[in-house]
Amino acid sequence: MKIVVLAGGVGAARFLEGLVQITNPIDITVIVNTGDDEDFYGLRVCPDIDTILYTLSGNNNEKQGWGLKDETFAVSNQLGKFGYERWFMLGDKDFATHIHRTNLLQQKKTLSEITENLAKLFSLPIKLLPMSNDVVKTKVKTPHGILSFQEYFVKRKFQDTVLSVIFSGIKKAKPAPGVIEAINIAEAIIIAPSNPIVSIGTILAVPTITSHIKKSHAKKIAISPIIGGKAIKGPADIILTNLGIESSAFGVANIYKELLDTFILDAQDRFQKEKIEKLGMRVVTTNTIMKNLQTKKLLAQTVINTLCM
Amino acid sequence: MKIVVLAGGVGAARFLEGLVQITNPIDITVIVNTGDDEDFYGLRVCPDIDTILYTLSGNNNEKQGWGLKDETFAVSNQLGKFGYERWFMLGDKDFATHIHRTNLLQQKKTLSEITENLAKLFSLPIKLLPMSNDVVKTKVKTPHGILSFQEYFVKRKFQDTVLSVIFSGIKKAKPAPGVIEAINIAEAIIIAPSNPIVSIGTILAVPTITSHIKKSHAKKIAISPIIGGKAIKGPADIILTNLGIESSAFGVANIYKELLDTFILDAQDRFQKEKIEKLGMRVVTTNTIMKNLQTKKLLAQTVINTLCM
Numbered sequence: 119m120k121i122v123v124l125a126g127g128v129g130a131a132r133f134l135e136g137l138v139q140i141t142n143p144i145d146i147t148v149i150v151n152t153g154d155d156e157d158f159y160g161l162r163v164c165p166d167i168d169t170i171l172y173t174l175s176g177n178n179n180e181k182q183g184w185g186l187k188d189e190t191f192a193v194s195n196q197l198g199k200f201g202y203e204r205w206f207m208l209g210d211k212d213f214a215t216h217i218h219r220t221n222l223l224q225q226k227k228t229l230s231e232i233t234e235n236l237a238k239l240f241s242l243p244i245k246l247l248p249m250s251n252d253v254v255k256t257k258v259k260t261p262h263g264i265l266s267f268q269e270y271f272v273k274r275k276f277q278d279t280v281l282s283v284i285f286s287g288i289k290k291a292k293p294a295p296g297v298i299e300a301i302n303i304a305e306a307i308i309i310a311p312s313n314p315i316v317s318i319g320t321i322l323a324v325p326t327i328t329s330h331i332k333k334s335h336a337k338k339i340a341i342s343p344i345i346g347g348k349a350i351k352g353p354a355d356i357i358l359t360n361l362g363i364e365s366s367a368f369g370v371a372n373i374y375k376e377l378l379d380t381f382i383l384d385a386q387d388r389f390q391k392e393k394i395e396k397l398g399m400r401v402v403t404t405n406t407i408m409k410n411l412q413t414k415k416l417l418a419q420t421v422i423n424t425l426c427m
Numbered sequence: 428m429k430i431v432v433l434a435g436g437v438g439a440a441r442f443l444e445g446l447v448q449i450t451n452p453i454d455i456t457v458i459v460n461t462g463d464d465e466d467f468y469g470l471r472v473c474p475d476i477d478t479i480l481y482t483l484s485g486n487n488n489e490k491q492g493w494g495l496k497d498e499t500f501a502v503s504n505q506l507g508k509f510g511y512e513r514w515f516m517l518g519d520k521d522f523a524t525h526i527h528r529t530n531l532l533q534q535k536k537t538l539s540e541i542t543e544n545l546a547k548l549f550s551l552p553i554k555l556l557p558m559s560n561d562v563v564k565t566k567v568k569t570p571h572g573i574l575s576f577q578e579y580f581v582k583r584k585f586q587d588t589v590l591s592v593i594f595s596g597i598k599k600a601k602p603a604p605g606v607i608e609a610i611n612i613a614e615a616i617i618i619a620p621s622n623p624i625v626s627i628g629t630i631l632a633v634p635t636i637t638s639h640i641k642k643s644h645a646k647k648i649a650i651s652p653i654i655g656g657k658a659i660k661g662p663a664d665i666i667l668t669n670l671g672i673e674s675s676a677f678g679v680a681n682i683y684k685e686l687l688d689t690f691i692l693d694a695q696d697r698f699q700k701e702k703i704e705k706l707g708m709r710v711v712t713t714n715t716i717m718k719n720l721q722t723k724k725l726l727a728q729t730v731i732n733t734l735c736m
Contacts, residue, residue, distance in 0.1 A: 160530030214505030221469030
């Protein structure tokens with residue numbers, strides 16, 4: 119069964135860790151948000167792609183929540199001595215990823231070619247596609263000014279009220295090669311438990327992606343990234359609230375209402391089941407908090423089971 | 428007294444360590460060979476500039492002969508796992524230099540602006556100028572093919588016979604800002620004990636540099652990099668021999684004969700004194716092997732003393 123997963127960073131990576139265990143990974147195509155990509159020290163960093171690369175290869179620093187495990191920080195320390203800001207901390211091994219990516223970009227390789235190469239280097243069993251090879255920059259309008267997503271998220275620790283979200287460059291962005299093809303042949307399209315505005319929202323804003331998902335005959339399922347009104351990690355709850363959207367499973371389901379067959383929410387949010395069903399989708403409740411491989415596999419199994427319902 | 432030093436890498440850096448101790452470093456302008464510069468992993472590496480930066484700031488790895496002391500190699504190890512060749516080893520802190528330089532080049536800063544910035548970051552007391560902001564690539568024609576200088580020197584450990592040396596791009600290269608001005612106001616021009624073909628020869632091949640040195644009223648002194656027929660470090664002796672030039676103090680003096688007032692050679696080569704004097708220059712013999720700071724200072728003092736002779 120051909121599966122497409124729309125993915126942001128940590129939440130998606132955790133879900134995928136379970137999914138690859140219970141399906142044939144060769145059938146999984148992951149379409150990843152690249153709106154958070156940013157250049158640091160002239161090197162291209164793709165946080166969501168890298169989180170998936172590092173997590174699915176078992177190299178992620180799980181405790182820290184970003185980067186590779188067993189890292190050192192010699193390059194970063196030296197760049198700090200040169201006067202660079204270091205709010206986006208990069209480990210030495212992580213630098214190698216960004217040096218390699220930037221080197222290939224300079225050689226006119228596309229981001230999808232580079233991502234395919236990195237997926238191979240990290241022995242990923244799945245197909246990993248950036249949403250687009252064109253540069254899209256997610257920016258956040260705040261009372262403090264317009265910030266890049268990483269400035270808002272990492273540097274200023276999402277302290278600023280989000281007035282609006284801008285996907286700079288999105289109108290001219292084309293889906294990366296393979297994205298539309300994967301959607302068209304998919305039997306299941308899964309929206310990972312990622313930020314519905316700045317992760318999934320960015321992917322869905324790439325011209326023609328949403329219309330192809332709508333046209334697709336695949337089963338379409340989303341997993342709520344909001345549990346008990348809160349995001350497990352990151353600013354999804356705050357951004358939703360700032361934008362006047364209910365920070366709840368229902369709020370997320372409502373964003374996706376024109377796309378979905380099935381919505382999966384955490385058992386503790388089961389009181390919203392009926393309200394969400396009125397949006398025109400089936401609702402499945404389960405444990406969506408992915409604490410360990412067992413819970414990741416169980417969530418993935420629940421998602422796969424809904425496809426046969 | 429305004430001093431200009433034409434410099435390659437290690438030999439020049441050692442000489443400068445002594446020179447800054449016995450003169451006012453603010454009066455020293457060092458014009459550095461950039462023909463050996465090469466991009467590794469998409470990052471611009473300037474071996475001669477970096478050797479001088481690291482040595483004069485006391486950060487060089489003296490025992491190893493290249494790079495910074497107290498280095499780690501996490502980035503390089505990771506790039507090795509990605510399949511990159513690693514014959515030109517770069518430490519983690521060293522990577523920071525090249526990341527910073529490449530970042531500034533991408534921002535359209537010139538190599539001289541970047542070198543000035545790095546000299547400041549490494550607290551260098553002297554003025555450091557690349558010979559040119561234009562890319563010049565020193566290549567070596569060998570039976571194994573045309574090699575970049577670093578391929579010939581580091582990768583293939585100067586095992587190939589040098590048929591000829593090519594300074595690719597030299598005809599269009601302009602001296603970097605400040606180079607001609609420094610030569611014009613210099614009271615002394617010192618050719619450091621560097622490779623006369625691929626270090627000093629490259630600088631002298633930049634259009635107008637040699638003619639301005641000839642026109643200059645400065646005292647012009649060279650220190651032989653060849654002692655007892657051999658180079659202290661690197662392939663100078665081999666390259667000279669391959670090119671049919673006598674690998675000796677005389678051979679070097681003969682290359683510089685139209686430029687120099689004074690030639691400084693090692694005491695063990697004093698038997699060549701008269702032969703060199705016949706080239707039309709004064710000859711001073713001293714200990715030119717720079718084993719420690721004391722011998723570096725003594726050599727520098729000998730050079731300065733000849734200016735007053």
